[in-house]
Amino acid sequence: MSEQTHDVTMSQALPVDLETTVPKVFPVTIAGPQFADVNDKYSVARSGRIVLRMDSDEQRLFGCIVNACKAMEEGTVEGFRRQKVTARVAGGWVRDKVIGLQTHDVDIALDVCTGAEFANFLKSYMQEHEQAKIGRIGVIAANPAQSKHLETATVKVFGIEVDFCNMRHETYADDSRIPSITMGTPLEDAYRRDFTMNSLYYNLHSCEIEDWTRRGLDDLLSTKLVTTPLEAYQTFHDDPLRVLRAIRFAVRYGMQLSSELQEACMATTIQGELHRKVSRERVGKELEEMLSGKHAHPIEALKLIGHLNLAGSIFCMPPDSAIVGRIGKAHLETVQYEGKTEEDFRKLQAAAWEESQECILVLPSALSFLDDKPSSAITDFDSRLTYLSVALLPFAQLNYEEKNRVKTVTEHMIREGIKFKNKDVIAMVTVVQELSGMIQLMQQVPEASQNTRLQVGLILRGAKDMWVSVLVLATVALIRQRSDSNESDWIERARQWYAITVMDLNLDHCWKTKPLLNGKDMIDLLGISKGPVVGEYASEQTRWMLMNPEGTAEECKAHLTKFKKKRDSEQDQEGQHISKRIHRGD
Secondary structure (H helix, E strand, O other): OOOOOOOEEOOOOOOOOOOOOOOEEEEEEEEOOOOOOOOOHHHHHHHOOEEEEOOHHHHHHHHHHHHHHHHHHHOOOOOOOOOOOOEEEEOHHHHHHHOOOOOOOEEEEEOOOOHHHHHHHHHHHHHHHHOOOOOOOEEEOOEHHHOEOOOEEEEEEOOEEEEEEEOEEEEEEOOOOOEEEEEOOHHHHHHOOOOHHHOEEEEOOOOEEEEOOOOHHHHHHHHOEEOOOOOHHHHHHHOOHHHHHHHHHHHHHOOEEOHHHHHHHOOHHHHHHHHHHOOHHHHHHHHHHHHHOOOOOHHHHHHHHHHOOOHHHHOOOOOHHHEEEEEEOHHHOEEEOOOOOHHHHHHHHHHHHHHHHHHHHHHHHHHHHHOOOOOOOOOOOOHHHHHHHHHOHHHOOEEEEEOOEEEEHHHHHHHHHOOOOHHHHHHHHHHHHHHHHHHHHHOOOOOOOHHHHHHHHHHHHHHHHHHHHHHHHHHHHHHHHOOOOOHHHHHHHHHHHHHHHHHHOOOOOHHHOOOOOOHHHHHHHHOOOOOHHHHHHHHHHHHHHHHOOOOOHHHHHHHHHHHHHHHHHHHHHHHHHHHHHHHHOO
8 A cells, every 4th residue: 555645835934044043132121910001112112121011920930930940951850851941931921911911821932842841840840949839730732623733731830821832843734734843943933933923932031022033023013913924825824724813813902914914815725725724613713712702803803804705714605506595695685596507606605795794894883772771671682693693694594405404504604614502503593583573573663562562572482592682683684675774763773672672561581481381281271182282372372471461370271262262163164164175076
């Protein structure tokens, strides 16, 4: 059997001389956590220094690591080899501290030994020389599917989670985002990182910020650009997940994507690699952090995804041949999807994603009806799923068949495209199912009548905790569909229906109201058999209870008895009608 081989793309040649390049360095002034001033391009240019806010535990941790490095060099701890180690804080901790954000997850990059080796040495050193104990050392094996490309030792020291890992140099196979790893220098380690702002180090020995790409600090504080240390196209080809990380960082820190980076993100080859190389779970995890993570700005993230034409690579659709229904184009005007050519499918999807962007632009205004919520309101809207449902609104009328079951395309996008949890899938399906009823309600004049109480109550019982999200989605849909009317009119209409539902009709959480009669009660009362017919009477009981919120069990029994007589009479008449037709030979 012949050996299978893959083309290997060697890491991009560094645009600097490996032997002579030195970093830009910035001395650090350590300040307490309450220090108010933050670094900016002016303060750094003026003083040439960086202020890092650290609490006492962080300062104590770093002091112990420096002392441990000295002890390793001097060989004062038995059972470990002597070697000169330089420890640097890397990545996110440095980035966030430079711009004044508090973070406590610390990554330590080591130049000549592995993370596990140093973590075990640190534990022995602290027991012998610092009279301090640290937590159990956990070794996280390399897990490329989770973007862990190298073994990492993790331990809690003074209440701080610390990861130890050696610096590395990477090469990539052409058909994978998983690199081959070798021990690297600080220069190589900096240039293999995803973005320049993540390539900064805090050297614990010199107390300096090291900027080996010589651009990282400037991009973070001055130009406010997300850019890659090496050529962007090859960087994303090596690991397409970095496309989504670029969006997340840009939105989180209020930065712009460099023009080169945007061009690479929009390349069809890179978008294909994102779909081919990156697991759907990883795509979903990045999207989740954009929607609800620390400092998330989900609307801005979804707008940027659309601008870069990445939505189709993130929210994967079922095969075109399996899809039926209607897809939304401009102003959510729908057209039949099936029976088209492959080129037509692509154009329809592109038009739908363009409309998705317009819906997202409307969303902030649509949400404004929630600014003055009544104090009696209980249900809040699920923000992350609301944002997603708006982004996928043009696809709400598309279905597909899977294993002899008809499902919504939206369900496939959430379940298979981004691998969200099953409860999220169920919630999104519910939103789509209840949308048409809410749109119909929104087009009526708001009033708190008995008839509208039934109509609103049935919608809420169907949507449950997602009813506010459905109302938001319906508002967006009507603003887009009814371009002949004022946007503010629909927002006011949503505000009125919201207030009527919560205050006048008192229907919030109506789906949690217990039925007056259970299934056995109805079987005994009405003399019916078990089976689907019980469900019919349960539905009638629900309708009666919505219209008679103060009704008693006895009154409900009387109503169901009367309802049964009417139902039986109608069935008898229908039976007689069928018998006559059969007798006549119709």
